[in-house]
Amino acid sequence: MIDLGNNYAVRQFVGMFFEELAERIFEAKMIPRRNFREGDIHPDLECSKLDAWLEIKATQNIRPFKIYLSQVDKYKKLLDDSFPYSRIFYVFFSHQVFNISRDYTDSEKLGQDLVLNTSQVLVLDFSVVLAICQKLDVATEYAHSGYPPFYKWDHRINTELADWTEGSLNYLNLDIQKYRIKKAQIELSYGEIKSVSPLTIISAKK
DSSP, rough: OTTTTHHHHHHHHHHHHHHHHHHHHOOOOOOOOOOOOGOOOOEEEETTTTTEEEEEEEETTTSSSEEHHHHHHHHHHHHHHHHSSSSSEEEEEEEEEOOHHHHHHHHHHHHHHHTTTEEEEEEEEEHHHHHHHHOOEOOTTTGGGGGOOOOOOHHHHHHHHHHGGGGGGGGOOOOOOGGEEEEEEEEEEETTTTEEEEEEEEEEEO
């Protein structure tokens, strides 16, 4: 039984919910849980179909995503080895389910509403994430709550990326000839509940 009145329990539930959702969407495999605060840092999923690790980020579309500096540094080293996968994708889920601790007591109902109210799915090659992070502010004021420094990634970034054409990657000083942008509608499901959300993928060409 999940205590949805507890903010930490809510964050854990929502995080795991979207990891499991991504696992189904991309036919990936969950990597065993880690203890982030003790420095056990690795991606959430592995996907042989994409030859990639997947890092899942999910939050309400009025809150910034947290991109931890220590995580980014670790993933740079991970790609230096290029084994067993040659790339990392960050998968961003934006949803419009608010006041969870106040309004929900049933995790089943919460899961259904998360699927029905996921407004956007954005998949970014790690090199794009790095280029964007160089332009972001670093938040350190939450250290007292146990959060290490992180880049504050606003949802405006995802909206702009989803609307951009390939030429817009010039803004990030990336060689547009080396990237591919794909847009589609993707089906999300939770039990018998199904919904459709816009999907944008920006990947480096191999």
